[in-house]
Structure formats: C-alpha cells, structure tokens
Amino acid sequence: MSLFYVISNECQALLGEGGVVLWGILVVGVWLYAMIFSTWCGLQKFESKLDNEFVSDGGAKRSIVREFTVFELDHLAWVERRTPVIGVMVGVCTLGGLLGTVSGMLVTFSNMATLSTASPMEKIATGISEALVTTQAGLLMALPAAFLYALLLRRVAIVRSRAEGKMHAVIRESDMGGCAQ
Structure with missing residues (x-):
C-alpha cells in the first residue's frame, strides 16, 4: 500500500469518528486561517503604500493630517475591522471542540443505555x-x-x-520647507 492511501484512509476514518461537529470545526478553521493570512497581507500592503506614497509637498499641516487620516481610514481600518472577527473565530474553534466533547459523551451514554448485541466497550469507545x-x-x-x-x-x-x-516626519519636512523659503 502506498503512503498516500494509508493517510487517506486514516483521514477518512478520523472525519467519520468526529461527526458533524468536526466538520464544523474544520470549516471554521479554514475560514479562520484564510482571514488571518489575508489580513496579514492587507497590513503589509498598507505598510508598503505608507512607505511609498507620502513625501512632503510643502502643504499645510491640516492638509497633511487630513491626507494621512483618509489614507489610514481607507487601508488600516479594513484590517482593524477584521481583527475582532478573527478573535471570535478562535473562540468558536475552542468552543466547537467543547461541543464535540459534550456530543461524544451524549453518544457514549446513549449507547450504554440502549440494548444491543454490541459489547459494552464498543458502546463506550464510539462516543x-x-x-x-x-x-x-x-x-x-x-x-x-x-x-x-x-x-x-x-x-x-x-x-x-x-x-x-x-505623518509627523512629513509635517516636520513641510515646516522646514516653509521656513527655508
């Protein structure tokens, strides 16, 4: 047997053992890591634009502050709106594991309570x-x-x-440029 075949069978067995809750945890986990990755990339984009876009043009302090504020709202706010969602999703994964524990224990007790031909250990092991x-x-x-x-x-x-x-460096450069003229 190939290694891929063995791993594939083990994964299928594991997914079958975990039930619906495991599938939910996996879906939320994939979504969670995708959000973390995309947010990190968005933050890096913001940082590279910050380094490349702003140079002193000799403008007034008020216009420089306004320009930075708009830039920050356009780019960094997107990142900051996502961070609370990521925090909640971390908690959802943890609570999903707890839900699976409770669900598994319910299966265990349900199997123990039913009359069947299976041995008691088989009943307990499933849950x-x-x-x-x-x-x-x-x-x-x-x-x-x-x-x-x-x-x-x-x-x-x-x-x-x-x-x-x-922003402060651009304002200082602007002030120095204004003094030299």
Missing part, C-alpha cells in the same frame, strides 16, 4: 472517540490561531505607530 477527536481538532485549530492573532494585533499596533511617525 469517547468522537469526544476526543473533536476536542483535539478544536484545540489544534485554536491554539496556533490564538498565537497568530496576538502577533497580528501587535503588528497592527506597530504599523499604526509607524504611520503616525511618518
């Missing part, structure tokens, strides 16, 4: 497997995402600070 798989999936999605979320928030603060510093 516990679902509980553990979904708990693990929720944590595996949420923990790295929480770390990336913290890095993203820190990066937003750094870029905002750089934007303010750039």
